[in-house]
Amino acid sequence: MEQVHGRGRGSYIWGQSVHNIRIERLWVDFVEGVASKWVDFFYELELYYGLQPDNAAHIWLLxxxxxxxxxxxxxxxxEAWNSHKVTLPGQRRSPRDMFTFGLLEQGPRGLDSVVYQQEEAAFAHIEEFGVDWAAQSNPALLQHLADNNADSTSAGNPFSPFSIPETMNEVVVEPPVGPLTAEQITLLDTTLAARVDLSSREMGVHKLVWQEALSICTTFFEN
Structure with a gap:
């Protein structure tokens, strides 16, 4: 953003994660709704069903x-989140409704359709920008924030001075390389389909799928 539109126009805000508490709230909901069951599932595969997380072939199979x-x-x-009702002053609307009606009322927005203009007045207190004061009294959210931001030097003070970090966070994810040939993958698919219900979304059935798949793949490399 700064390379395209220049510095000093608010394209990027640096600060402590307390200013991101809204997305922290969303992350808590996502973990409870989706991520936790998959995390538990992968841990269980590692503990009881032979998953080796340092083995690239196992990661590919996952x-x-x-x-x-x-x-x-x-x-x-x-989809469920975008359709759930959000209570606003005088109304209850879903995120999808707010987005759709926002387009109708304000027109399309985005890098290709918006002419940026200098704001008439800067924030009086930039250190307060983005702070959700209501969430500051929610112990569960604050605990989640503390647990996932252990490196914060001033976690208890949302107004402590901060500076632009020297480097931004980066996560490099290299896709695992499949160890099986096309013929072996076809055989894996047909054998699995004959042994377990691949259409099931039950986590218990997923465990059976892993066990059977690991057993089949092991036989491919036995002498």
Whole structure:
């Protein structure tokens, strides 16, 4: 944003994560609604069903077996979230409604359709920007914030001075390389389909899928 539109126009706000408490709230809901069951599932595979998280072949097999199901759960949660009612002053509307009616009332918005103008007045107290004061009294949200931001030097003071970080966070994810040939993948698919219900979304059935798939793949490399 700054490379395209220049500095000093609010394209990016640096600060402590207390200013991101709204997205922290959404993350809590997402973990409770979707992520926690998959985290527990992967831990259980590692503890009891032979998953080796440092083995690239095992990670590839996890992706091959469960990535579509995980994405489906995530999309389903997103659809439900976008349709749930949000209480606003004098009205209750869903995020999807607010987005749609916002387009009708304000017109399309985005980098290709908006002419940016200098704000007439800067924030009186930029350190307060983005702070959700109501959430500051929610112990569950504050505990989640503290647990996931252990490196914050001033977690108890949302107004402590901060500076632009030297580097931004970056997560590099290299996709695992599949160890099976096309013929082996076809055999894996047909054998699994004959042994377990691949259409089931039950986590118990997913465990059976993993066990059977791991057993089948092991036989491919036995002498």
């Amino acid at each position: 992706h091959y077996l469960f990535l579509a199901a995980l994405n489906a759960d995530t999309q389903e949660w997103a």
